[in-house]
Amino acid sequence: MPTLSQRDIRRIFESLRHLHEVRDRNSFAAHAAAALYSAIDCDQTLGFEIDPRSNTLLRHVAHNAAHWTSNQLQRSFHFFDSNPLAAYHAGHPEDGSAHMTSDFLSQREWRETAYYNETSASFGTEREMSIVVSRHADWAIVLGAFQGKGRKVFSERDRLVANLLRPHLAHAFQTACLFTAIQQDLTAMQATIETFAHAVVLIESNGRIRWASRQGRALLSRYCPQAAQDQDRLPDTLREWLCAQKSRAGDVTTVPAPPGSLLIPRNVRALRIHLIVESDHDCLVLEETGMDRHTDTQAVAGLTARESEVLAWVAQGKSNDAIATILGTRPRTIHKHLERIYQKLGVENRMAAVTRLQLLRHEQQRRLD
Numbered sequence: 001m002p003t004l005s006q007r008d009i010r011r012i013f014e015s016l017r018h019l020h021e022v023r024d025r026n027s028f029a030a031h032a033a034a035a036l037y038s039a040i041d042c043d044q045t046l047g048f049e050i051d052p053r054s055n056t057l058l059r060h061v062a063h064n065a066a067h068w069t070s071n072q073l074q075r076s077f078h079f080f081d082s083n084p085l086a087a088y089h090a091g092h093p094e095d096g097s098a099h100m101t102s103d104f105l106s107q108r109e110w111r112e113t114a115y116y117n118e119t120s121a122s123f124g125t126e127r128e129m130s131i132v133v134s135r136h137a138d139w140a141i142v143l144g145a146f147q148g149k150g151r152k153v154f155s156e157r158d159r160l161v162a163n164l165l166r167p168h169l170a171h172a173f174q175t176a177c178l179f180t181a182i183q184q185d186l187t188a189m190q191a192t193i194e195t196f197a198h199a200v201v202l203i204e205s206n207g208r209i210r211w212a213s214r215q216g217r218a219l220l221s222r223y224c225p226q227a228a229q230d231q232d233r234l235p236d237t238l239r240e241w242l243c244a245q246k247s248r249a250g251d252v253t254t255v256p257a258p259p260g261s262l263l264i265p266r267n268v269r270a271l272r273i274h275l276i277v278e279s280d281h282d283c284l285v286l287e288e289t290g291m292d293r294h295t296d297t298q299a300v301a302g303l304t305a306r307e308s309e310v311l312a313w314v315a316q317g318k319s320n321d322a323i324a325t326i327l328g329t330r331p332r333t334i335h336k337h338l339e340r341i342y343q344k345l346g347v348e349n350r351m352a353a354v355t356r357l358q359l360l361r362h363e364q365q366r367r368l369d
Contacts, residue, residue, distance in 0.1 A: 002157045015039040019172045025180040033063040040158040042145040052140050055080050076119035083115040085130045096132030098162035100154045133169045199286035219286045223264045223271040225328030237326050265312040310337045315354045
């Protein structure tokens with residue numbers, strides 16, 4: 001058995017350095033071909049996926065062989081019957097180790113084959129070596145190394161290096177396939193959530209946003225300006241409400257009530273937030289609704305859209321500072337809004353304003369009924 005020098009070992013490690021970082025099945029062949037090229041003495045390498053049932057080329061990538069076209073490679077498969085490497089791998093699917101054309105034919109015999117004359121000669125290659133990285137009933141991942149005229153023939157040292165690389169290549173391919181499948185599942189799951197669950201936000205135990213659907217982020221930004229500034233942080237209003245809901249659920253001295261919902265009004269629309277408590281995270285389901293006749297403060301009291309929002313937050317017990325944070329303005333501005341609200345409702349303080357609004361709604365509802 002040939003021995004490897006320190007230089008050989010360094011080349012192997014260098015070729016493997018980035019291989020296990022591959023996270024995409026479709027890009028694996030390019031990285032694998034580059035790894036093989038840097039580890040053995042050759043002029044070009046080729047990574048390709050074939051259908052072993054029909055010997056057709058499914059996809060390929062060449063390293064240091066930009067002049068090889070897909071049409072040429074596809075045409076080469078018409079002459080695979082005369083390629084001893086293809087014949088061996090097809091007849092021995094359990095053996096994917098490195099083999100060379102010289103294992104089966106002399107150079108003179110190799111040059112007489114249809115494959116050499118129709119394919120290798122046009123590519124400018126004289127000798128080939130191949131390994132099978134992975135095999136399935138419907139596909140096989142194969143790496144080929146090629147030498148041109150004037151280069152020393154493939155050595156047993158090249159065979160040893162290729163066989164040492166092969167298990168690492170197989171493991172890297174399995175990892176890439178796994179990551180690709182996971183990514184596809186996540187993409188499908190996200191698409192399902194976007195389609196059916198609409199607006200969803202997942203909250204970690206520390207109050208940070210773990211993940212949010214596209215519509216969930218849009219609604220948070222629309223109703224809570226703070227969310228647009230820091231997309232990973234739950235707005236203060238929601239965090240306070242969430243803590244209160246979980247605190248109530250964790251009280252073992254009383255029978256737990258079902259989680260309530262939070263209503264955030266804005267103009268004639270409102271955002272209703274429902275809580276689903278899980279073991280390692282919390283799930284917020286966001287629903288945008290229209291303000292119905294029971295909550296249409298503008299129609300009942302003659303308030304502006306902004307005054308309606310302010311009074312709705314006052315009714316939920318929020319301070320001027322908290323309302324200012326929610327609406328993205330200053331506490332002084334909230335104070336001015338309240339002064340105009342008091343004047344329109346004919347009251348002098350917050351409690352009276354909320355009570356007056358409830359009376360007006362009750363009267364309007366009685367007239368409608």
